[in-house]
Every structure is written in structure tokens, then in C-alpha cells.
Amino acid sequence: LYCVSGVLAYPDPGQRKALIEQEASMQTGGRMVLTDAEKRLDARLFKMKQEELMRADFPPAMHFFKARPLIRRSPIFRTLQKMPKGARALHVHDFSMASVEWLVMNVTYWPHCYICFTDSQSIRFIFSSQWPKPKPRCSPWTLLEDLRAKMVNSSDLDNSIMGNVTIFTDQDPEEVYPSQYVVWERFEEAFLALWGLVTYAPVFREYYYQGLKEFYQDNVMYLELRALLPEIYELDGSTHDTAWTLKTYQDITRQFTAEHPDFFGARIIFTVNRGVNMSVMTRVVEKAMRLQRDFPDIMAGFDLVGREDSGRPLWYFRDALSMPSERGVTLPFFFHAGETSEYGTEVDQNILDALLLNTSRIGHGFALSRHPLAKVLSRKRGVAVEVCPISNQVLTLVKDLRNHPAAALMSEDHPLVISSDDPAMFGASGLSYDFYETFVGFGGIRSNIGSLKELLTCPCLSFRYSSLTPEQQQKALALWQTQWDKFVSENCVLL
Amino acid sequence: LYCVSGVLAYPDPGQRKALIEQEASMQTGGRMVLTDAEKRLDARLFKMKQEELMRADFPPAMHFFKARPLIRRSPIFRTLQKMPKGARALHVHDFSMASVEWLVMNVTYWPHCYICFTDSQSIRFIFSSQWPKPKPRCSPWTLLEDLRAKMVNSSDLDNSIMGNVTIFTDQDPEEVYPSQYVVWERFEEAFLALWGLVTYAPVFREYYYQGLKEFYQDNVMYLELRALLPEIYELDGSTHDTAWTLKTYQDITRQFTAEHPDFFGARIIFTVNRGVNMSVMTRVVEKAMRLQRDFPDIMAGFDLVGREDSGRPLWYFRDALSMPSERGVTLPFFFHAGETSEYGTEVDQNILDALLLNTSRIGHGFALSRHPLAKVLSRKRGVAVEVCPISNQVLTLVKDLRNHPAAALMSEDHPLVISSDDPAMFGASGLSYDFYETFVGFGGIRSNIGSLKELLTCPCLSFRYSSLTPEQQQKALALWQTQWDKFVSENCVLL
Ligand SMILES: [Zn+2]
Ligand SMILES: [Zn+2]
Structure with a gap:
């Protein structure tokens, strides 16, 4: 920092450049020497980043649940x-x-998979060769196979299960999760819903x-x-x-x-x-x-x-x-x-x-x-x-x-x-x-x-x-x- | 930091205390010597702070527009x-x-105060001894006195004016202001609404x-x-x-x-x-x-x-x-x-x-x-x-x-x-x-x-x-x- 002591009469562009470079060199990767090919890729990424910044909806400024479709379309993300x-x-x-797509679309279609519905609007699962013992504060167990057989189209059920074993939502996340407490509650609830599946x-x-x-x-x-x-x-x-x-x-x-x-x-x-x-x-x-x-x-x-x-x-x-x-x-x-x-x-x-x-x-x-x-x-x-x-x-x-x-x-x-x-x-x-x-x-x-x-x-x-x-x-x-x-x-x- | 070099066999409570104190002394006010009376006030404030933390709605975690009534009731705030x-x-x-309460309830009741309504749902003011010249993209000027005379109760108008010269809202601020861009737009608009009043x-x-x-x-x-x-x-x-x-x-x-x-x-x-x-x-x-x-x-x-x-x-x-x-x-x-x-x-x-x-x-x-x-x-x-x-x-x-x-x-x-x-x-x-x-x-x-x-x-x-x-x-x-x-x-x- 010796170079910046004393009061400046005029901001010297050369000194400014040196300070900006000095600060840039302090950051993660700031002293990394790049190959020519890396420099070319870097120039491409920099251009993509500038284009991303221009857009009205800048994904990092948004909640991930809303940003996800934008990120998926981003050329930087694909790189x-x-x-x-x-x-x-x-x-x-x-x-x-x-x-969870993989989990629900595969595992819940396996035989012997039972579901019950809790008082707190969540779900529980169990795999069992016999009819499982009733669970407190839960509806009687139903064989998922039977439940699906009664439906013309089980995609609503599948979506509802997916919604229960994740906290992702298509709705406004700030409304669904108004406070840290509510997110943690739902987070822990989703783990309980998942539990009977993944511990089989x-x-x-x-x-x-x-x-x-x-x-x-x-x-x-x-x-x-x-x-x-x-x-x-x-x-x-x-x-x-x-x-x-x-x-x-x-x-x-x-x-x-x-x-x-x-x-x-x-x-x-x-x-x-x-x-x-x-x-x-x-x-x-x-x-x-x-x-x-x-x-x-x-x-x-x-x-x-x-x-x-x-x-x-x-x-x-x-x-x-x-x-x-x-x-x-x-x-x-x-x-x-x-x-x-x-x-x-x-x-x-x-x-x-x-x-x-x-x-x-x-x-x-x-x-x-x-x-x-x-x-x-x-x-x-x-x-x-x-x-x-x-x-x-x-x-x-x-x-x-x-x-x-x-x-x-x-x-x-x-x-x-x-x-x-x-x-x-x-x-x-x-x-x-x-x-x-x-x-x-x-x-x-x-x-x-x-x-x-x-x-x-x-x-x-x-x-x-x-x-x-x-x-x-x-x-x-x-x-x-x-x-x-x-x-x-x-x-x-x-x- | 000499005291913490080397790997510790067992976390020593004395050393921990010293480190916590050392870190505390680094903060703003950390080396301030307090009088006995200050220490007593500090103990009171600390207790109040703990009580504030216990509550479900912790004001600093909330948007100020929602937190304001809670802050006003806080004994710390009053202190x-x-x-x-x-x-x-x-x-x-x-x-x-x-x-703005003072401004609207006093100043807009002064004589010669004209108002007009812009295309962008905002308002403009002017004080003038003569009928003011029409403003582009604005309704014709109306003397506020005349407008109020036609109303049984002008408190709706007053509230609406207050809403226009501030960005405070009783509604959910995250819905009203979904992005930084929208807040800045409304912020600048509110200044324009205020302008004709405060530059008289x-x-x-x-x-x-x-x-x-x-x-x-x-x-x-x-x-x-x-x-x-x-x-x-x-x-x-x-x-x-x-x-x-x-x-x-x-x-x-x-x-x-x-x-x-x-x-x-x-x-x-x-x-x-x-x-x-x-x-x-x-x-x-x-x-x-x-x-x-x-x-x-x-x-x-x-x-x-x-x-x-x-x-x-x-x-x-x-x-x-x-x-x-x-x-x-x-x-x-x-x-x-x-x-x-x-x-x-x-x-x-x-x-x-x-x-x-x-x-x-x-x-x-x-x-x-x-x-x-x-x-x-x-x-x-x-x-x-x-x-x-x-x-x-x-x-x-x-x-x-x-x-x-x-x-x-x-x-x-x-x-x-x-x-x-x-x-x-x-x-x-x-x-x-x-x-x-x-x-x-x-x-x-x-x-x-x-x-x-x-x-x-x-x-x-x-x-x-x-x-x-x-x-x-x-x-x-x-x-x-x-x-x-x-x-x-x-x-x-x-x-
Ligand atoms: Zn973790
Ligand atoms: Zn400022």
C-alpha cells in the first residue's frame, strides 16, 4: 500500500489502474496464470456474463425457485x-x-409400497411384506399400487408426492415461506416424508x-x-x-x-x-x-x-x-x-x-x-x-x-x-x-x-x-x- | 494470535474465553471503558434485547414497513x-x-395550492397567484381548496396524497416492490410529486x-x-x-x-x-x-x-x-x-x-x-x-x-x-x-x-x-x- 499514502493532488489514471489490478489480484483466482485457450474461454464467459446482466430478470438477484428456468436457459450454466x-x-x-423425480417415478411404483396421510397434511411411506402397523396421527396405510389403480391418471398423485418430499414450489416462494421458521419446518417435514422410502x-x-x-x-x-x-x-x-x-x-x-x-x-x-x-x-x-x-x-x-x-x-x-x-x-x-x-x-x-x-x-x-x-x-x-x-x-x-x-x-x-x-x-x-x-x-x-x-x-x-x-x-x-x-x-x- | 498456534489437544475453556474476549474487543466500542451507571444501563438494554429476540416477529429480520409498528412498541427503541x-x-x-404527515396536513391546506394528476397515476403541485399553465401529460390544474370543498370528508384525499409523496405502504412491501428497479422508479416518482410543494x-x-x-x-x-x-x-x-x-x-x-x-x-x-x-x-x-x-x-x-x-x-x-x-x-x-x-x-x-x-x-x-x-x-x-x-x-x-x-x-x-x-x-x-x-x-x-x-x-x-x-x-x-x-x-x- 506504500503507493497510495499521502493526499493526491489529482487522481492519476496509472495509479488507479494499478490499484484496481492490485485489488483484483487479491481475489480468488486473481494470481492464476491463464493459457491462451483459457483466455479465449474467459473472454467468451465475460461476454455471456455481460449479456446476462443486461436482462431484466437477473437470476442471482432472484429466489432460486423463480430463477431456475432462467438459469437452465443460460449459456453460462450450460458451460x-x-x-x-x-x-x-x-x-x-x-x-x-x-x-425427487427419479425417486417418485421409480421407487414409489415398486411393489409393497404403502402410503399414509398425516394430520399435518404430509405423507409417510413404508415398504412391507405384510400390512404395516397403523402409524399415530396418520390415516390408515394404503398400498400405493391400489391407490393408483383406482385413478384414471396418477400424475396428480405423483406431483403431490413430489411436492411433499421437496420444498421446491412453483408458487411465489416468499409467500409460501414467509419466514425462516416456516422454511425449516417444511424442510424437516419433507425429510420425514422421504424417510420411509430411502431407508428401505x-x-x-x-x-x-x-x-x-x-x-x-x-x-x-x-x-x-x-x-x-x-x-x-x-x-x-x-x-x-x-x-x-x-x-x-x-x-x-x-x-x-x-x-x-x-x-x-x-x-x-x-x-x-x-x-x-x-x-x-x-x-x-x-x-x-x-x-x-x-x-x-x-x-x-x-x-x-x-x-x-x-x-x-x-x-x-x-x-x-x-x-x-x-x-x-x-x-x-x-x-x-x-x-x-x-x-x-x-x-x-x-x-x-x-x-x-x-x-x-x-x-x-x-x-x-x-x-x-x-x-x-x-x-x-x-x-x-x-x-x-x-x-x-x-x-x-x-x-x-x-x-x-x-x-x-x-x-x-x-x-x-x-x-x-x-x-x-x-x-x-x-x-x-x-x-x-x-x-x-x-x-x-x-x-x-x-x-x-x-x-x-x-x-x-x-x-x-x-x-x-x-x-x-x-x-x-x-x-x-x-x-x-x-x-x-x-x-x-x-x- | 500467538496463543492459538499449534494443534490443540483439548479445547481449553480459558483460552476460549480469551479468544471470545479478544474478538469482542476488536468490535466498535469494544475497548470503551464504561462507568458503573453505563454498565447498569447496558445490563438493562441487554435484557431488553434478549426479550426482543424471543419474540416470534423479530423486527430487524422484517421489512421496515412491516417492522415499524413493532419497533415503535419496543422499549429499546423508546430508550x-x-x-x-x-x-x-x-x-x-x-x-x-x-x-409527510406534517407536510400534507399543513402545507397542502395553504391557499393557492394547485394539484394535477399525471398519466402515470402520480400527482404534481404548484402554488400560484394565477391559474397555472397546463402541464404536459397531466390533468388540468385544480385548486386543492376547491377539490376539498366538494368532499364530505377529505381524509381519503389526504391519505392518497401522503401515499404519493412517500414510498411507505401498509400492504406487503415485497408485493408492491417486486424488484430494485420498481422501488427506485417509485422513489423518484415520489420526489417529483413532492417537488412543487417543497420548492415554493x-x-x-x-x-x-x-x-x-x-x-x-x-x-x-x-x-x-x-x-x-x-x-x-x-x-x-x-x-x-x-x-x-x-x-x-x-x-x-x-x-x-x-x-x-x-x-x-x-x-x-x-x-x-x-x-x-x-x-x-x-x-x-x-x-x-x-x-x-x-x-x-x-x-x-x-x-x-x-x-x-x-x-x-x-x-x-x-x-x-x-x-x-x-x-x-x-x-x-x-x-x-x-x-x-x-x-x-x-x-x-x-x-x-x-x-x-x-x-x-x-x-x-x-x-x-x-x-x-x-x-x-x-x-x-x-x-x-x-x-x-x-x-x-x-x-x-x-x-x-x-x-x-x-x-x-x-x-x-x-x-x-x-x-x-x-x-x-x-x-x-x-x-x-x-x-x-x-x-x-x-x-x-x-x-x-x-x-x-x-x-x-x-x-x-x-x-x-x-x-x-x-x-x-x-x-x-x-x-x-x-x-x-x-x-x-x-x-x-x-x-
Ligand atoms: Zn448442510
Ligand atoms: Zn443518500
Whole structure:
């Protein structure tokens, strides 16, 4: 900053240019050297971005539910879909990775699928070889097959089911979800509606396979899944334990990777709802340590999930969460922290506490910009923030995505990764929608292809906690580079 | 940060406490030493804040138009109204300082007041001794007196006029104003509706006096007004020039200050719309330099106003804006800059350019957090950001005021001042509503009375550009201190 001290007699254009360039070089991707082909693709993307900005309806300024059809028609979005995303889907939840269309149009047509209607206008499912026991506060169970047989056209029923297992709506989202509280309520209700479908063993397997496929088709080559590892049930009502569930993830990951050799794999971050009490948390952490020891390949670490504002803060669980380090046992943490608008509360300390508990990444970190000390710590330790723009907007933390706090983080190259949280729940899929909001929205008009490249390769994230050996990591990065060069050369010229 | 290097085996509560305290000390007011009475008032305010947070409808999370009745009932708001605000109304515009209720219920009842109805469903006014000339795209002029005489009850008409000269609405603001574009359109339309009233010489004088009174009643003791200094007309159609307008501000300020000895005064920041062309701007800057020379007491400096996104950037006018420094003539700048969601555009460079042009403060600076270099510069030079929370929310830059970017600025004690921009236009008045949003909203639960005290006294703002001599400044600060001590002692105990 030596060059700008002192009062200026006249604003010197040369100095202005130098300052603008200095500031641009501070941002994510700002010091990335581009090849000629990358520069050509960048010029194309810049032009597309300017055209996008001209339009009356600018998608990042709108609610995603309204913006989705516009994004789908955007040439930038279509380019981002083709972009190889390497190992960057690092914040995705287990039961929201595969599209609800696939789920409803396939799985609910399977035999033995029962439905009931709750008092709160929601639905529940169960697969069962016998007539299932009645559920409290629910209508009697009906076999879906029978229900559909009575209808001339079952598409209304299918649409209604889809509406119940997602929070996406064609209506005005601001009217349907007038407050943060209402969105969270509907969000949790949709998970309960989904539950009986996705925890049925055959569906569970197919759902995960389908989820991997959708991310793979979006050109994501590795993902880390936050998974509750619930009891999975069979048609006769018998259930499997957590280890079985984790092992099933491992088997299907291996199968998928074998069938798709350019896919690097997936790992599981075991999660528990932050609403549990201390003794349950202690048992869960003990179980997590055992699983980490028994399944070091598939298991990546541990996290707490659920609405932060209504759950218990991390510090409440400090004794349980300190057990691994006290015992010298490895259990990497990937804590959700700072997914809140509340400033100065106990919950708002989660970001600092996540760092004190030595978290490997911060889930969301929406509140990080209000915590200057935590910001310095996360930067110094290379603890990346997992930014999920669409999720934050849908859960009403931000309205116009150009003003997402990650804009400030990107402007100073804070370590961060873009992810999609619960894409199926929001009517999105894979990572491309969130990359669109990042690149066109809060990245600003000057965030260029260098920022995308850095978001996809920044060493702060490396493969530190992935199951790949250093040699495999080298191989994976080389593979990404090949895919990237192909993507750049195929897209850098107007066809 | 030395204390946190290295990996921790166990999160130490003592270290956590130290980190939380260290972070708290970094925020605005964080190092302020409180008296015992201040501590008691602070404890009361903290309790009130917690109670406010408990309620289902938390005002800072809501649109101000919906939150206003809740804020009015809030005991914190009522305390903030009583708080002496010293010289802190530093970003207020000329024709939005006095309430529209006062304007409509008084001024439109004066004789010779004509109204016409435009094609675009708005209204225009003129005072005239003769029947005024017809206005294009407007109905024939009607004498308001005649119109009211025909009505049984004129309160519908009064309400309709009030609705036209403000953008406040009782309906759902998100439906009435679906986009930033629509709000700005209505905002500019409301100013046009107001124009014929407030530029009539007798109204102009009374309006300014009333404006000073409303700020004085809100315990503001000094203000700086951004004023267009337009031609002011008399009943016979004759007009006064800019110097007359400025001199009238000076006369009424002196009159008001004489009548209210505890009021410190007011100064004028001459403003021009950023929509003008280069040759107009050159003439306006020349005029500004003359006015600054001729009226050094009342004239504070110069600024550009109007919607940044649709106006010309500062850099476009660099030649005109450099004239004062090139000629060695004093003309302090108080530029609006960064009142935008667009990131990386020419307009978005306004913040940096304002600093290059040696601005004394930054109006809004909403985009500052996306400009790390500009942020360092403004901090280093003590260039305070004039934060206008309600204005930013109404103009759709932010939805939930807890997530205003000034939360990050306050967390690191960036020089800033809270102001109200166009209070009457938003259905607010004075400064207290904006102080409420600051203290309860983005200040967070931990922003304490120290933050209020620092916001009201921070030396970064001093009286550097005010008309007060150093001795008068000392006197003014001593007077504020007396008022503050009285306020604290009267409010620190439960009555
Ligand atoms: Zn999540
Ligand atoms: Zn303004």
C-alpha cells in the first residue's frame, strides 16, 4: 500500500489502474496464470456474463425457485455443467443427492409400497411384506399400487408426492415461506416424508447409486457425503445397523467407481442431529471413533446437523467432542457452523468453537465475516469454508445472491469451496446451479475463469482427508487437468 | 494470535474465553471503558434485547414497513429515542427530512395550492397567484381548496396524497416492490410529486425548519444535509438562484440554533444528480467552489446523488471533480459510493474512485466489504462509511438487517456513522429507527452501550469538516457528555 499514502493532488489514471489490478489480484483466482485457450474461454464467459446482466430478470438477484428456468436457459450454466468439477462436492447430504423425480417415478411404483396421510397434511411411506402397523396421527396405510389403480391418471398423485418430499414450489416462494421458521419446518417435514422410502434397503442402495450418477453426470468426480447412517430396514421389518449402512456405502462406491473409471470415489462424513442430548452424543462419538477405525477408506469424519439456531451449540458437547483428541484417536471433524443470522448468541460462537475443536472445514460459515478473529484463524489454518449459496438463499439467510457474504471472502481469496448442501430438496441437482450463482452472482463480473480454476484446485483443500494415496492424488489431479484442458479447448471458440 | 498456534489437544475453556474476549474487543466500542451507571444501563438494554429476540416477529429480520409498528412498541427503541445523538445525522437528504404527515396536513391546506394528476397515476403541485399553465401529460390544474370543498370528508384525499409523496405502504412491501428497479422508479416518482410543494419559497423555509425540529426532537444536535439547492419559486412565478437557497438554509439554521441553544447547527452538502452530462457537471463543480468560498460557514462540501447503477460513475466525471484540487481550492467531497449489488462493474469502482478523489466520507459504502483494498484505505485515512440500514433494506440491497455488511465492519471497528438517508420517504423520522436496526439488528446481541457511545463520539468523524471552531467543538462535546450522563442516569434503573 506504500503507493497510495499521502493526499493526491489529482487522481492519476496509472495509479488507479494499478490499484484496481492490485485489488483484483487479491481475489480468488486473481494470481492464476491463464493459457491462451483459457483466455479465449474467459473472454467468451465475460461476454455471456455481460449479456446476462443486461436482462431484466437477473437470476442471482432472484429466489432460486423463480430463477431456475432462467438459469437452465443460460449459456453460462450450460458451460458450467460441462466443466469438470474434480473433487469439489464436499458438502452434500445423504437423502437429498438424487432427484425427487427419479425417486417418485421409480421407487414409489415398486411393489409393497404403502402410503399414509398425516394430520399435518404430509405423507409417510413404508415398504412391507405384510400390512404395516397403523402409524399415530396418520390415516390408515394404503398400498400405493391400489391407490393408483383406482385413478384414471396418477400424475396428480405423483406431483403431490413430489411436492411433499421437496420444498421446491412453483408458487411465489416468499409467500409460501414467509419466514425462516416456516422454511425449516417444511424442510424437516419433507425429510420425514422421504424417510420411509430411502431407508428401505433396496431403495437405499439404488438411491445412493443414482445420487452418485447425478453428480457424475454433472462432472463431479469425487464427493463427501454427510450421512446419518440410520437403521435400514428390509421388507420383513428386520433392520441393519450403522456398520452395515456404512459398509453398503462403501460397496456401492466401489461398484460405481469400477463401472466409471474416471470417477475418483466418495467418502462419508457421519452425522448426528444436534438436537440430541449429551449422553446420546457421547455414545455417537464413540461409535464414530469405532467406525473411523474399522472403515478408514470410506469414513471421512464426523459432523452435527440440523438447524443451528434451534439446536445445541458445539460448546455444549465439548466433552464428547474432545474424546477423540484426548484418547489420541483420529476422527476428523467437518462441523456445520455459522449457518445463522443471529449475531452474538451462544450458537453464533459455533464458528470459533469449530476451530477450537480443530475442524477440517467449516460447513456454511455464513456468519464468518462477522468474526474477524475466527476469519484469521480459518485462513491461517487453511480451514476452508463450504459455501452453499442456493441453500443459504432458500433458508432465507440472503435474498440477492450478489450480496452473499462469500463475495467478501472471495474478494480476499479466503479458502472456500462451493457446494450444494441438499440439491434435490431445493429442486437443483449436482453442483452446477451453485457454481452458476457463484460465478455470475457473488463472484461479480470480474471473477474470471481463474476463480473457477482456483475454486476447483485450491491446494488448501487438497485431498488431505480423502482415501486416496499421494500417488492416487497425483493421478486424480492429472486426470482433472486432462478433463479441464479438453473442456477449455472445446468451449473456447464459438461453434 | 500467538496463543492459538499449534494443534490443540483439548479445547481449553480459558483460552476460549480469551479468544471470545479478544474478538469482542476488536468490535466498535469494544475497548470503551464504561462507568458503573453505563454498565447498569447496558445490563438493562441487554435484557431488553434478549426479550426482543424471543419474540416470534423479530423486527430487524422484517421489512421496515412491516417492522415499524413493532419497533415503535419496543422499549429499546423508546430508550434510543431519548439517547442524545450529538452530531451524527450526517447522511440526510433535503426533501425527506420532515414527515409527510406534517407536510400534507399543513402545507397542502395553504391557499393557492394547485394539484394535477399525471398519466402515470402520480400527482404534481404548484402554488400560484394565477391559474397555472397546463402541464404536459397531466390533468388540468385544480385548486386543492376547491377539490376539498366538494368532499364530505377529505381524509381519503389526504391519505392518497401522503401515499404519493412517500414510498411507505401498509400492504406487503415485497408485493408492491417486486424488484430494485420498481422501488427506485417509485422513489423518484415520489420526489417529483413532492417537488412543487417543497420548492415554493414559504414552504421551503418552513419545511427545513420542521426538518430541523424533528431531528432535534429525536435528540440529534447537528446535521449535515445533502441538498440539491434547486431554484425556489414565489407565488408570482419568480425564482431564486442557488445562492439564495443556500443563504436561506443558513438563515434558518441560525434562527433555529438561536431558538434552541443546545442545538449545534447544520451544514449543507451541495449535491447534483449523477445523471447530468460532463459540461453540466463542470459548471456545477465551478458553482460549488464559488459557494464554498462565499458561504464557508453553512457549506460543507459536494456530492453526487441518484441511483448509482443507472447513473454515471465518478470516474466519468474525474476531470470536473479534479478541478478543486488542481486549482488549490477547498471543496470537501462526501461521495455516495457503493450503493449497489453489482460487483465488478464500472459503477462498483466508485468506492475506490471516491477514495482516489479524496472523499471525506463514503455515503453508504454498501459494497465496501467486497473491496479489500478500498477497505484498508478508508480505514487508514479515517474515511467513515455512512451506513443507512433502513434505506438499504427498502432499496432491496439487504433483506434481513442482521446480515447487513456493516455487521462485518462493526465487528472490526471500521470507522462508520449511522444515518437515515431519506427518513420521511421511508415512513421513518430522525435517526432512532436506524439506531434501533443497528443496535438490535446487525450489531448483534453483544453490541453494547459501548458501541453506541463509540458510534456517537468516534474521533474518526470529529468535527473536522463542521463549521465549529476547536473551542466550539470542545463545547459541543462537553454538552453532549452532559446530556449523555443525564440520559444514562435517567435510564439505568428500572422505574
Ligand atoms: Zn448442510
Ligand atoms: Zn443518500
